[in-house]
Amino acid sequence: MSSSRYDAAFYVQALDKFIKTGECATTGQEPLYAYLLSVMNDPMIKVRVLTDDICARIFYDTMSQFIRLNLEKEKYNLQKSQSEQNGMKLVLEWSIKKRKDGWQALMQQISDKYREYGFDHRFYKSQFGTEGKYADDEVWEKMVDDWEEAFRQKLQDEKEKEIEFRKDALERRLRSNLKDIPEYIRQKQIDKDEFFQSWGLMSGMWNTVDFERIRKIVRIQREHPEIVKVANKMGRIADDEGQDQIYVSEGDVYKLEHASKCDILGITVGNDLNALLPIELAHCADDELEDLFVYKYLTGKLQTFRYKSEIMQPARRLETKPARQKGPMIVCLDTSGSMAGTPEKIAHSLLIKILEMADRQRRDCFLIAFSVSIHPIDVRKERARLLEFFAKTACGDTDATRMLEATFRLLQSRKEYMNADVLWISDFKIPHASTALMDKIREYREADTHFYGLQIGIAENEWAPFFDRVYRADYTPSRRY
Template structure:
């Protein structure tokens, strides 16, 4: 039953396809050796749309909007497909049972054929042929006949799944395409009108699951803005992200071959004017064709016939492409954020903590690092912030309350380090540090992990006495003005 083990692509596969497109503009159909998967082919059709490509490669904001909306669409589609596969498990079990019928020579083939005929009457299952074959008692116990019947059953099963997948995709296409069109147009307009900085947008947008609305955006943006009011928050984020200049990182260029490299930065070595369809080198006059709805057809015709007027550069367009990579002196492990959610953190401390958490999530996404949140007061809760976004949204909606006890939080942290064998983890404890000291054995375990390469950082919000400083690699501190409007 080889077809049942047919390779299924996960969210990471599709995300890499989209990521490569927004970075380079490449979306070759044979790049990944896949020609039958309807979701993959649909993504290619979107990415090969000149209008979409032009907008996505225009700037990083458009690229980010496209990436997040598209990957969110893929994730939802795969979740639906996963649900349908779970419903199909009972039928897979029946196929396995039928294999035993071959060995045990049991009767019951009539009922089985009726079921297959009913379920796959539109999928070319040849029920009359097998009814004739099994009507002969000798053929009825012939393993080769059963194996062929099971093979045809499996083929019909796979065909039906494929058709259902294509139907589900067709039902969702209009929604995605309208959402992309609206978002790529309206969001940049809003950002320009309200003078939203790019970094503010990236952080706030990352919390919105690709669902744009100005009320939620401005609410999150206010929290993000605290990073300017309290620069220490960014210092902590940079230390956790290991992007400080004194870390020993260096830039390395890696040759990748000769490809068309479409970047968001503009070239400065203009030599003259030529014709082609390089969207990154268009003359401003050509952009006018695209921006005018009545002239877009002219633009598309010139694009497909490579007649667009473009700048020509001394460096030429075809050249060995090089990717800039940062090679850190130390491998980056996961980031684990331990956040005190007790009642004493209510108000401004809670907002500052959430602002820092949003920034760290953005860094984790950019660096493709694992990032976990362990919220604690007396009880604890652990969230994989990159994979459990719904739980993260629920966390942000609940107020901070209760007493403080670091015992369970430290135990959960050490358990996570040990079970996953994490190396070079960066652990951050955010609190006002009105925390009773833990038992000596937990402090010793903390020191033992530091000796293995785990870094412990603390961010104290407020001016309470802090007896924990000596146990951390570095303790940051933020003071704030207490007011009734916290």
């Protein structure tokens, strides 16, 4: 069945392009894309998103969540109507006798459900009854095609209703967050990286109590720089230290006469948000002057700098790029009793850092929390489960068997996971697994899967030979975060 339905990647690409360049189409036919475009073309939202990277992140996360919710609902509706779609295929295979005996009941069934979606039941009743054309394969197939089209229109209508039902609450939350969160950050003088990490765990639902609670865990990284080192190591680029491939990049360039000279040629008017005069930025941030700023943006009358480098010349240059993109990450987090207290807080801080990196770089990230049993979580898609995980306390014994089996299943499940990075966060007070599982770690490392570890504490580590590198974070047992 033909469909104008887009997948999640399509919307992500549209959001990425808008945030990076400010470019987006003006209209779209598909309901969810059309609504996304209407939000992106809202002048005030556009101004905030393109002039503030914090607003850009808030916008991206909020709209991504809305898109995901609508796509899940659409998928549910499609699955719910799967039997009807299968029924359309079966109707095409009806014998002439079955068509003769069953066309009237079929027309009544379709008419009751799709009359308002353009299905012309009167025409087919005339064709099949008066004309007897139920035996004509061409007419019969055209009837099923029209049935499919009405079915598709009904799904589109349901999709539009879902969007209409949710959009007012979304827009209120989005506008409130774009205004209130940057102001809170300025007042509290919060570091941007701390904000991005803390915000990433909040699923787009802002409140200062939860934010400060999460931020307190993030700030542990200041006392344990190993956390940031480990996070930066994860998901490496192929041949990080050297050149991979050299490409010729074509484009435009303007070479200034001397690097120390100012590029500003003068002042002009327009709506280039990247070249605003400070006075216009002040108007944008002022609640009372916000409407004036939007008016000047829409009419192209904002005061902007004019640069010499606007005069471009064709150029070609050599550019070094990595051969492979950053890969997915598998984080195995020890939740046994020996991790309770400070080690658990350090582990959570690293997990938050990795989650923020996965969100920012659009990378898959899988958490396998283990003691004896395991609890796998897709951290970018199952944020609610992740929040529940953070609320639990470490307890129980430790056994790496199920965790390793789950890790290997994941590595085998998709081709791109063969180049994944696996990180263990543990005190490494873990008995060795079976010889077969230990040998499998070696096999995966030889196949270019990297294994890293953050050891919390100074216990003897018998696992170190099986890892590319194990970082160590020492701590004072009495220290409370």
